[in-house]
Amino acid sequence: MLVRFVASSRLPTEWGDFLMHGFEDPASNKEHVVLTMGDFDNGEPVLSRIHSECLTGDALFSLRCDCGNQLRTALQAIAEEGRGALFYLRQEGRGIGLLNKIKAYRLQDAGADTVEANERLGFGADMRDYSLLGPMFAHLGITSVDLMTNNPRKVMALSDLGIEVRQRLPIETSSNPHNEKYLRTKGAKLGHMFRAD
Numbered sequence: 001m002l003v004r005f006v007a008s009s010r011l012p013t014e015w016g017d018f019l020m021h022g023f024e025d026p027a028s029n030k031e032h033v034v035l036t037m038g039d040f041d042n043g044e045p046v047l048s049r050i051h052s053e054c055l056t057g058d059a060l061f062s063l064r065c066d067c068g069n070q071l072r073t074a075l076q077a078i079a080e081e082g083r084g085a086l087f088y089l090r091q092e093g094r095g096i097g098l099l100n101k102i103k104a105y106r107l108q109d110a111g112a113d114t115v116e117a118n119e120r121l122g123f124g125a126d127m128r129d130y131s132l133l134g135p136m137f138a139h140l141g142i143t144s145v146d147l148m149t150n151n152p153r154k155v156m157a158l159s160d161l162g163i164e165v166r167q168r169l170p171i172e173t174s175s176n177p178h179n180e181k182y183l184r185t186k187g188a189k190l191g192h193m194f195r196a197d
C-alpha cells in the first residue's frame with residue numbers, strides 16, 4: 001500500500017509560519033511530515049530538503065552528528081526564500097531504527113566507524129528507501145526541486161521517481177571534536193560531497 005495523505009495544519013516556528021502535512025506509510029507503519037511554505041502552482045523548482053529522522057541530533061542536542069544544524073539551516077533557508085518544502089522522513093539511523101543506532105554508537109565508542117558499526121550489526125551501510133516520496137511529491141504538486149543535500153543518493157532517488165533536481169545545493173555541516181570522524185567517514189565511504197559540484 002502506498003503512502004497516504006492524512007491531514008494538514010499550520011505550524012508556526014521561530015523562522016516563520018509553515019504548513020505541516022501528515023502522511024501515513026502502511027508498509028513501515030511510520031508517520032511522516034512535510035513542512036511547506038508558499039505556493040507550488042507555477043511549476044518553478046521548489047527549494048527542498050529530504051531530512052532523515054535523527055532523534056539524538058534533531059531533538060536531543062547531540063554533537064555526534066550534524067543533523068540538528070542541517071534541520072535548522074534548511075528551515076531557515078526555506079523561510080528566507082518564502083517558498084520551499086522540508087520532508088521529515090522517519091528513517092532513524094539511516095533506516096535501522098533508534099535502538100540499533102544506539103548499538104551502532106556503542107560499537108563506535110569502541111573504535112568502529114559508522115559504516116563498520118552498521119555492518120557488524122548485520123545491516124547495510126545505508127538502509128534508507130526513498131520510494132515512499134513519490135506519493136508525497138504527487139500530493140504536494142512538486143515536480144522539480146533545488147535540493148539541499150550533500151548526499152548523491154538522494155539526488156539519484158528523486159530522479160528515479162521522475163522528480164527533476166535542477167540543482168544540488170550543498171548543506172552546511174558543522175564539525176566538532178565529536179563528529180569529525182563521522183563526517184570523514186561519510187565523505188570517504190558514503191560518497192557525501194562537502195563542496196558544491
Ligand SMILES: Nc1nc2c(ncn2[C@@H]2O[C@H](COP(=O)(O)OP(=O)(O)OP(=O)(O)O)[C@@H](O)[C@H]2O)c(=O)[nH]1
Pocket residue numbers: 050051052053054055065066067070091092093094095096101104105114118148149150151154171186192
Ligand atoms: N546507523 C547510523 N545512523 C546514523 C549515525 N549517525 C547518524 N545517523 C543517521 O543518519 C541519518 C542522516 O544521514 P546522514 O548520513 O547524516 O546525512 P544524509 O541525510 O545522508 O545526507 P545530507 O542530505 O547531506 O544530510 C539520520 O537518520 C541519522 O539518525 C550512525 O552513526 N549510525
Ligand SMILES: [Zn+2]
Pocket residue numbers: 054056057058065066067068
Ligand atoms: Zn544525526
